Amino acid sequence: MSPRIERPVPAFMQVTDHFRRQIQDGTLPEGAQLPTVAAIEREWGVARATAAKAISQLQVEGLIYSSPRGSFVAGQGAKATSPRDRLDRYRRTGTLDGVNEHHRVTAVGVVTAPTYVSELFDIEYGSPVIRREFVTLEDKSIRSLTVTWHNGALADQVPDLLAHESSKVGTRLARVETVAGRISHGRDFMHARGADAREAAALGIPVGAATEALTWLWNAEVDGETRLVEYGESCLPARHTLSYDYVSAGEGAEVSQ
Numbered sequence: 001m002s003p004r005i006e007r008p009v010p011a012f013m014q015v016t017d018h019f020r021r022q023i024q025d026g027t028l029p030e031g032a033q034l035p036t037v038a039a040i041e042r043e044w045g046v047a048r049a050t051a052a053k054a055i056s057q058l059q060v061e062g063l064i065y066s067s068p069r070g071s072f073v074a075g076q077g078a079k080a081t082s083p084r085d086r087l088d089r090y091r092r093t094g095t096l097d098g099v100n101e102h103h104r105v106t107a108v109g110v111v112t113a114p115t116y117v118s119e120l121f122d123i124e125y126g127s128p129v130i131r132r133e134f135v136t137l138e139d140k141s142i143r144s145l146t147v148t149w150h151n152g153a154l155a156d157q158v159p160d161l162l163a164h165e166s167s168k169v170g171t172r173l174a175r176v177e178t179v180a181g182r183i184s185h186g187r188d189f190m191h192a193r194g195a196d197a198r199e200a201a202a203l204g205i206p207v208g209a210a211t212e213a214l215t216w217l218w219n220a221e222v223d224g225e226t227r228l229v230e231y232g233e234s235c236l237p238a239r240h241t242l243s244y245d246y247v248s249a250g251e252g253a254e255v256s257q
Helices: 011-025 037-044 048-060 083-093 115-121 169-180 197-203
Strands: 064-067 070-073 101-112 128-138 141-151 183-194 210-222 225-237
Touching: 011 037, 011 048, 011 083, 037 048, 048 064, 048 070, 083 169, 083 183, 083 210, 115 128, 115 141, 115 225, 141 169, 141 197, 169 210, 169 225, 197 225
Parallel strands: none
Antiparallel strands: 064 070, 101 128, 128 141, 141 225, 183 210, 210 225
């Protein structure tokens, strides 16, 4: 079936999203050649300027490079997936991981919730929470260090959260959603800072080296109330590009803050 343009997302961004997902999932590996502008124009039924803009956007994001021979997927170091990207991948494929991507769990257990985590989950100070720490690798290259947090009440209901095995991450999240509620919305936060000693050791970089720090909140609506399902923290080395699309509210529409 030929791809079709949908509204209201701009046509060029729909094309960009299609190829971005293929690159981030590993369907288009490093060095793979993308279709030409003319081929995209024909396949998607868009104007040549729209096809060219989609390719240009991928270049801006550092996902591809162009030469007289065509456009090609850039090296691993340019790719990074945001929490939104990973949740979207999970909905589409049932997994949070891209092709050739895997995890190495470095710590997992039930711990006393730090104050800020207690506040995020709206639980009493000192309550138990589940903490999982792991590094994400593509082949042998470390991509990120991540810590995820879940309400400690899930320890008995979803024992997989305490398993050291790193496989079937999507299956684990599916079981969490069955108990805690289906994730319906989230918010990502990003800021640049220096790596602390723990992060530097995990990522193989000097203490204080530049990193991109990400945090996210994945929420569910349960009985008319918002419930935090997962809080996560991730740290990426420098030279990674993060990108995802958004649609601006129309004229006269309310924008929530």
